[in-house]
Amino acid sequence: MSDPQDTASAEPARSDWERKTLEQLAFATLREQQTARRWKNGLRLAWLLFALLVFWLGWSYNAPTASPSMxxxxxxxxxxxxxxxxxxxxxxxxxxxxxxxxxxxxxxxxxxxxxxxxxxxxxxxxxxxxxxxxxxxxxxxxxxxxxxxxxxxxxxxxxxxxxxxxxxxxxxxxxxxMDGFGFTGLMDKLGVERRLMTAGENKGFLDPFSPQxxxxxxxxxxxxxxxxxxxxxxxxxxxxxxxxxxxxxxxxxxxxxxxxxxxxxxxxxxxxxxxxxxxxxxxxxxxxxxHENVAERLAKRFGAAMGEASVKALRQGMALR
Structure with missing residues (x-):
């Protein structure tokens, strides 16, 4: 038979473990929510800056270097x-x-x-x-x-x-x-078989691995x-x-x-x-x-990077749900 005193002391320990576990889960959820909010706010700010950059490019793009009246x-x-x-x-x-x-x-x-x-x-x-x-x-x-x-x-x-x-x-x-290459003779020597499937007998006639x-x-x-x-x-x-x-x-x-x-x-x-x-x-x-200036090139690269970041943020948001 178990000692009643040992049973009584084990219950508070189990209670403390459950409380700590719940606290850790709560803090982890809070941190994830804070991270998601930071991502959203950061993306909004980045898109705002990007829009301002595009607006500035639209106004400054290739302005004439002298008065049009001259x-x-x-x-x-x-x-x-x-x-x-x-x-x-x-x-x-x-x-x-x-x-x-x-x-x-x-x-x-x-x-x-x-x-x-x-x-x-x-x-x-x-x-x-x-x-x-x-x-x-x-x-x-x-x-x-x-x-x-x-x-x-x-x-x-x-x-x-x-x-x-x-x-x-x-x-x-x-x-x-119109130029290109043909590798059919080389493929025959190497023993390579070309497996090309098309719908239309001439669909692949520019394929370099097929005979013309x-x-x-x-x-x-x-x-x-x-x-x-x-x-x-x-x-x-x-x-x-x-x-x-x-x-x-x-x-x-x-x-x-x-x-x-x-x-x-x-x-x-x-x-x-x-x-x-x-x-x-x-x-x-x-x-x-x-001319495509430096700002435009940066804007294009920024747009591509922001698109990738948006996908990551969306995936993270879906995971949190």
Missing amino acids: PHTAMVAIKGEITPEGDASAENIMAAMRSALEDTGSRALVLLINSPGGSPVQAGLINDEIHRLKKLHGKPVYAVVEESCASAAYYIAAAADQIYVDKASIVGSIGVL TEAQRKHAQAMLNQIHEQFIGVVKAGRGDRLKESSEMFSGLFWTGQQAVDMGLADALGSLDSVARDVVKASEVIDYTR
């Missing part, structure tokens, strides 16, 4: 590869051109080009917009080439009223390409030929009688600036300053190019 030459730079993303996208270039030509002080627009080319779709959009803006505002548009104006970049330049180059610039490359049929090759070539003809049509429409056509002009070759002038692909030698001074007759140059 006569000036408007300039938009097209630099680097022409892609849907980046500074040389159709969205950025077209918005900059609109701002430049809508300015009452601008006497003409100069497209300062230094690009090896890129997307024919982006170039086509910009080319069409140049023609529309020239009719809308009645102001001339000139292209000035620095290092290079090739492929899709020349597609854009062809819409300008005149093209000026340096004697050593690279101009032309009027052609279209003659019909697929002809289909791709027909597409390239059609885009090439579109390119040629744009150049002929833009340059008109100034072109001295030859069998090599639309072959994809490129030439120096001096050769381009001789062939009618460009009009004369010149620079941004000489065109502004001697052609536009407005030596003051204002840059309307849309």
